[in-house]
Amino acid sequence: MSTLPQQVKIVEVGPRDGLQNEKESVSAAVKIELVDRLSRAGFANIEAASFVSPKWVPQMATSTEVMAGITRRAGAIYSALTPNMQGFDAALAARADEVVIFGSASEAFSQKNINCSIAESIARFESVAKAAKEHGLRLRGSISCAFGCPYQGEVSLDAVADVVGRMRELGCDEIDIADTIGVSTARKTQAVMLRAAQEFHLDRISGHFHDTYGQALANIYASLEVGVSIFHSSVSGLGGCPYAKGATGNVATEDVLYLMQGLGIETGIDLDMVVDAGQFISQHLGRKGSSRAGNAIAAKRAG
Numbered sequence: 001m002s003t004l005p006q007q008v009k010i011v012e013v014g015p016r017d018g019l020q021n022e023k024e025s026v027s028a029a030v031k032i033e034l035v036d037r038l039s040r041a042g043f044a045n046i047e048a049a050s051f052v053s054p055k056w057v058p059q060m061a062t063s064t065e066v067m068a069g070i071t072r073r074a075g076a077i078y079s080a081l082t083p084n085m086q087g088f089d090a091a092l093a094a095r096a097d098e099v100v101i102f103g104s105a106s107e108a109f110s111q112k113n114i115n116c117s118i119a120e121s122i123a124r125f126e127s128v129a130k131a132a133k134e135h136g137l138r139l140r141g142s143i144s145c146a147f148g149c150p151y152q153g154e155v156s157l158d159a160v161a162d163v164v165g166r167m168r169e170l171g172c173d174e175i176d177i178a179d180t181i182g183v184s185t186a187r188k189t190q191a192v193m194l195r196a197a198q199e200f201h202l203d204r205i206s207g208h209f210h211d212t213y214g215q216a217l218a219n220i221y222a223s224l225e226v227g228v229s230i231f232h233s234s235v236s237g238l239g240g241c242p243y244a245k246g247a248t249g250n251v252a253t254e255d256v257l258y259l260m261q262g263l264g265i266e267t268g269i270d271l272d273m274v275v276d277a278g279q280f281i282s283q284h285l286g287r288k289g290s291s292r293a294g295n296a297i298a299a300k301r302a303g
């Protein structure tokens with residue numbers, strides 16, 4: 001049996017990846033309350049904002065207000081997506097601790113999501129990366145469609161490795177390997193992670209899994225087996241990408257925490273408080289949350 005990491009970092013992406021796809025506008029006050037609840041639950045890293053064009057993703061238009069209103073937990077990292085210098089300047093002004101440049105391993109998705117080719121996106125990210133270093137901000141690179149693309153289908157291991165290498169050259173502190181449309185399965189996940197690890201430090205690679213085909217937890221376990229120790233998840237399983245039709249939410253944080261608890265892997269996060277945060281946002285959105293563990297724990301509490 002392979003040795004699993006003793007502790008992992010869970011990056012909570014619900015306030016950004018989770019909410020960005022909601023059709024009805026969610027007020028800044030609700031987003032702030034959500035981030036604050038997650039901060040109190042113990043997350044060391046929360047993706048709280050996205051400084052993208054409001055014409056492209058209207059739900060994220062309140063990002064400045066959200067960043068100004070949250071109560072920051074000492075030492076925690078609050079991240080924001082920044083596709084270009086306009087986004088970077090806004091993130092800097094909003095006191096983001098980490099900026100996220102987001103590219104793709106698929107040419108077709110790159111065009112749909114950020115309106116440029118992969119090569120153009122890397123050129124655009126250069127100035128963002130340089131500015132992040134100058135201002136002492138952490139820099140994260142996110143690579144969409146590393147396991148498959150809704151527009152072009154297959155994405156090769158070499159295509160993923162190429163973008164990982166480019167993100168490394170830009171000076172990323174962490175690189176996310178994202179299954180945007182949740183199509184991967186366990187062995188494929190391991191192959192992609194191991195290929196990415198030929199280009200970048202394994203302990204700074206994160207797995208970002210959507211649960212569209214119900215494989216996210218299996219993919220996380222498979223990633224643990226090959227030594228990945230950073231995972232993204234979304235409270236209550238919120239989410240989807242506006243430019244990946246049919247993609248469902250990220251893997252639910254409650255489910256990931258329940259898995260880690262069972263495996264005896266330390267996360268530093270209070271599962272009960274995350275369940276409460278999940279109930280809070282689900283009630284606000286007027287629907288039942290999609291975390292299996294979250295719903296089971298809430299039902300057990302209710303007797």
Ligand SMILES: CC(C)(COP(=O)([O-])OP(=O)([O-])OC[C@H]1O[C@@H](n2cnc3c(N)ncnc32)[C@H](O)[C@@H]1OP(=O)([O-])[O-])[C@@H](O)C(=O)NCCC(=O)NCCSC(=O)C[C@@](C)(O)CC(=O)[O-]
Nearest residue numbers: 051052053056083086087102113114115142144178180241
């Ligand atoms: C990248 C652009 C801006 C290019 O969009 P563009 O139209 O090519 O950009 P442009 O430079 O020509 O600017 C057009 C307009 O957008 C404005 N603009 C330009 N930049 C900004 C900015 N930063 N903030 C606010 N406004 C901005 C700019 O000011 C201008 O406004 P106008 O003059 O027309 O009024 C656009 O394509 C965009 O915003 N895309 C964002 C798409 C997005 O947010 N997708 C979801 C996040 S990625 C994701 O979810 C995947 C991930 C990370 O979770 C991992 C995974 O699961 O795969």
